[in-house]
Amino acid sequence: MEQGELDALLTAEGLALLDALDPVETTADVARTVSRLRAAGHSPDLVSAVVGQVRLRSRAETKFGPFAARMLFTRAGVEQATRMAVAAHHAGRMRAAGIERVADLGCGIGGDALAFAGVGMEVLAVDADPVTAALAAYNLRPFGDAVEVRSQRAEEVDLSGWDAVWLDPARRTSGHSETRRVSPSDYSPALDWAHALGERMPVGMKLGPAHDREALPDEVEAQWVSVDGSTVELVLWSGALARDGVRRSALVIRGDASHELTAPADTEDEPVHELGAFLHEPEGAVIRARLVGEVARSLEAGPIAPGIAYLTGDAALTTPFVSSFRVRETLPADVKALAKALRARGIGTLEIKKRGVDVDPALLRKKLNLRGDASATLFVTRIGGRRAAILADRV
Template sequence: MAQEQIAPLLTPQGWELLNSLGPYSEKDALALNSTLRKAGHSPELVSAVLTQSRLRTKAEGKFGEFARQMIFTQTGLEQATRLNVAARHAERFAGAGISHVADLGCGIGADSLAFSSMDIQVTAIELDETTAACATLNLMPFPTATVRQGEATTVDLTGVDGVWLDPARRTTTTSGTTRLFDPEAFSPPLSFVESLAARGLAVGVKMGPGIPHESLPAGCEAQWVSVDGDVVEATLWFNALARPAVSRAALIIGPKGSAELTSPVPYDPLAQDVGTGPAEGYLYEPDGAVIRAGLVADLARSLGGHLLDPHIAYICAGELLDTPFASVYRVLEVKPYNVKALKAWVRANRIGVLDIKKRGMSVTPEELRKQLLTGSGKGPNKATLVLTRIGEDRVAVVVEPVSHRALPRTL
């Protein structure tokens, strides 16, 4: 959203009109536009109000009811930390006794909101003028929060004992935005984060979940975070914010609460001392955060299980356990991967709904599903296939999801 689309909202009339609207509906937007124009509102105000209403409604997935009183840009919303995750960040700073946080690259102010709500003084810095204006409005209820427009790497940190960073991981050109993968290409780069940590400051930085283990700075704690099955970030914690006995962690946040799996040592791909075995008993599909954190072997050991392949994140175990770190399936049958044979199996079992999961195979589940169901008669039954490798063999494992109600105890 351009600066000129924020300005009309900063008047009493604009703010009142925006807050008078209900949830945004795409099918009603044209009619609402016409109604507001006929009521005498300027085209600029109507455009700004409808755009903001749409963003607020979209933002409810990240911010809940708080979104109704916030201001967003499209990019700012996409990059903003979810409120329940930002609260975890704030708890980490508060638990370390941090009293003044510099939020460098604050965006629309999501993390600064969480810090401020825990009575931590915040100095929020944002380079983009429009985004800084949004952060200013969003942080107005908190007198201890200050927003300044400026460059993150040149901020005077005198009096600050904690730093939070959310580096920009995309570059914008005339043809659109491109995701960056090199941590030194981020803005600010990871080396700048390390320089702050070297000064003894309590530093936390939000990174993309795909950051490779070899890019992690020595001595930091790396925590991968999953929300409702979606891996949303990898957070690096330094100095007072790092837990002394944790090198890697997978934090799982879901409807029933949260759980964490940790390791005291950095990831070593050669030290994953878990055996391999057949697809039998129960198949556990680890959460993405567990996989990203390199904790699949740790999870397999805790389940008393084995891997199907040393390079593929599927675990099988004889015992059925309730774990927040994986989805669980009962193994029914193991078949060689053969499209013609699988098509016959689908037809014979009158399968009309087919869920396909895969790891370690260059198969597109959507295309295979269409192949297998075409001409099958659209039967009344449902089935789940897990496509993977066991050694040199490509297999299709027929499984049945295990309901949480059927799980005997929590791991």
């Protein structure tokens, strides 16, 4: 969004027009809506702004639910914003640590700041981009004087009197629409500055889940977060926000439920097990946190092969930290033989999972030419140095 579009949108006319528009889902919908609004005499900037916001609100529903219908966004802001379910956990940790005033540096469109203010904290929300800061101010307006929004560089903020900092370094090039990822050495603010800040005061710092583990400071708590099967972020907690004796954490959120696994360090893996009656797929947060061994022991299971994060065992056990499957049989790994075996079993709906092999599940599905009314899950992986195809059913 450009400044002209923002100026046109943040008017009584602009906001009323936005709220009156029906959903715009297809390219044809966009064309019709733009033509109708231009014919009604609305300016090009206003038309572009309101049509863009209707589409962004629809996309943002996956992260913000019904709140999205009363918020304003940039495309980059939607992509980079913290999901509300995750932000609520961040806010809960802040409150549990006794934090009353938090500075949100790199606030984006205000997702985390909304959660902080929602649990009664006083919030300073800061973003270097003036347009993004203006949208954050709009989104945070229901909290009145409890939230101050500024357009300012994180490094320039006076943090005197603030109890803690929430920090989301920019990990992409600047812009409101098309952006690309940058290397950690180009994050803004710089990671060296951010880590030094964490040594002086309590800091929660959001990073990508694939961030280099070797670059993690020893004294922080590293928490990986999975939401509905996707690993979405890594948070480094320092000072009073880091829990005693915890250096590795996997937070798993599915729907309204959440579960957490913690440890003082990476846990040791279990020995390789022969394929048993059950196969377990650990959550991505568990794998990233290197707590697979802890989960394996709770399931009386072990990995099916070295370096493959599928667990197997004979105990009829499961846990919120894995998806569990009952093994039917091992099928031929050759595509033609596999297709014949699946057709013989009447399997027309197949969930395909893979690890340790160079397989494109979508391409494999086409080659299998599935037919039938039955359904199953197929694991394509390696066992004993050879490719294996394991047919299973979700527990």
